[in-house]
Amino acid sequence: MTDRVQIGDTVRVELGRRYRFAASHRLHTAQLSEEENCRVFGKCNNPYGHGHNYVLEIRLSGEIDPATGMIANLADMDSFVAREVLEPFDHKSLNEDVAVFRDIVPTTENLCIEIYRRLKEFPHAKLERVRVEETSNNSFEYSGDTVNLTGREKA
Amino acid sequence: MVLLTRKIEFSASHRYHNPAFSSEENRRVFGKCNNPHGHGHNYTLEVTVAGEPDPVTGMVLDLKELKEILEREVMQRMDHRHLNFEVPELAGQIPTCENIARVIWNLLDPKIKQGRLHRVRLYESADLFADCYRNGAGGAGP
Numbered sequence: 578m579t580d581r582v583q584i585g586d587t588v589r590v591e592l593g594r595r596y597r598f599a600a601s602h603r604l605h606t607a608q609l610s611e612e613e614n615c616r617v618f619g620k621c622n623n624p625y626g627h628g629h630n631y632v633l634e635i636r637l638s639g640e641i642d643p644a645t646g647m648i649a650n651l652a653d654m655d656s657f658v659a660r661e662v663l664e665p666f667d668h669k670s671l672n673e674d675v676a677v678f679r680d681i682v683p684t685t686e687n688l689c690i691e692i693y694r695r696l697k698e699f700p701h702a703k704l705e706r707v708r709v710e711e712t713s714n715n716s717f718e719y720s721g722d723t724v725n726l727t728g729r730e731k732a
Numbered sequence: 733m734v735l736l737t738r739k740i741e742f743s744a745s746h747r748y749h750n751p752a753f754s755s756e757e758n759r760r761v762f763g764k765c766n767n768p769h770g771h772g773h774n775y776t777l778e779v780t781v782a783g784e785p786d787p788v789t790g791m792v793l794d795l796k797e798l799k800e801i802l803e804r805e806v807m808q809r810m811d812h813r814h815l816n817f818e819v820p821e822l823a824g825q826i827p828t829c830e831n832i833a834r835v836i837w838n839l840l841d842p843k844i845k846q847g848r849l850h851r852v853r854l855y856e857s858a859d860l861f862a863d864c865y866r867n868g869a870g871g872a873g874p
Contacts, residue, residue: 586860587866587867588834588837588838588864588865588866589788589864589865589866589867589868590830590833590834590863590864590869591828591865592829592861592862592863592864593853593860593862593863594859594860594861595858595859595860596859598803631807636863641831643825644750644752644753644826645748645750645761645762645826645828646748646826646827646828646830646831647826647828647830648824648830648862650761651860652763665801694869706782710749732756
């Protein structure tokens with residue numbers, strides 16, 4: 578295969594991939610009183626939680642390997658995302674089943690940051706951003722700028 | 733600055749195969765995309781042009797012109813074609829989403845005279861796409 582990736586190539590290419598998972602959550606913090614929780618989080622504070630079909634979109638950048646034409650092999654990427662995110666999150670309660678959300682509120686903002694933290698270790702390409710659709714009307718993006726999940730170290 | 737996006741769809745077949753690899757290596761690296769007789773996709777292409785609206789026409793560029801450029805440069809080259817054999821610009825490359833998107837960027841960039849090509853996004857399926865940006869042009873944008 579000819580190496581067509583030229584030095585000084587004027588184009589920057591990113592690979593995007595979407596995944597789906599379903600999970601429940603409850604927005605509630607021990608730092609607020611019951612009334613305040615109710616006022617701040619509204620129906621998302623329902624004691625028994627509720628769920629969403631989340632869509633996760635990730636964007637990776639890197640050189641296109643001339644031998645494969647790929648920034649990252651999809652099989653490597655899919656198995657990494659499955660292990661780090663889909664298996665621990667899909668059909669789970671984010672509050673109960675994902676350790677980090679025992680201390681912080683599992684809003685989709687925080688979910689984005691947590692997913693970014695997990696996926697940035699992907700060894701074969703650079704994670705550019707994580708976008709999560711909580712519903713088709715609400716989506717959140719995080720690209721790892723300055724960070725912080727309340728009470729946690731920098732991601 | 734305003735971003736203008738036009739979407740087109742084309743259908744094409746391809747196969748992932750590197751003649752420098754053994755048969756087993758090809759199957760291991762490319763999986764079912766290495767099927768000897770190829771397979772195909774409905775590709776969706778979104779082309780985004782950035783610019784200031786012309787004070788007289790109110791347009792970043794004339795959509796009719798963009799439509800013609802996309803017809804000539806992309807549709808006629810790639811629609812209902814086999815990307816491995818019928819698109820000279822892809823010769824010697826594996827026709828992955830990344831490589832096809834980059835070829836499309838390189839075809840379109842010199843043809844867009846009003847405004848400036850900002851992003852090429854090529855969907856191979858609803859769950860897999862590649863984005864191209866001008867190198868060094870700041871963040872990834874929307």
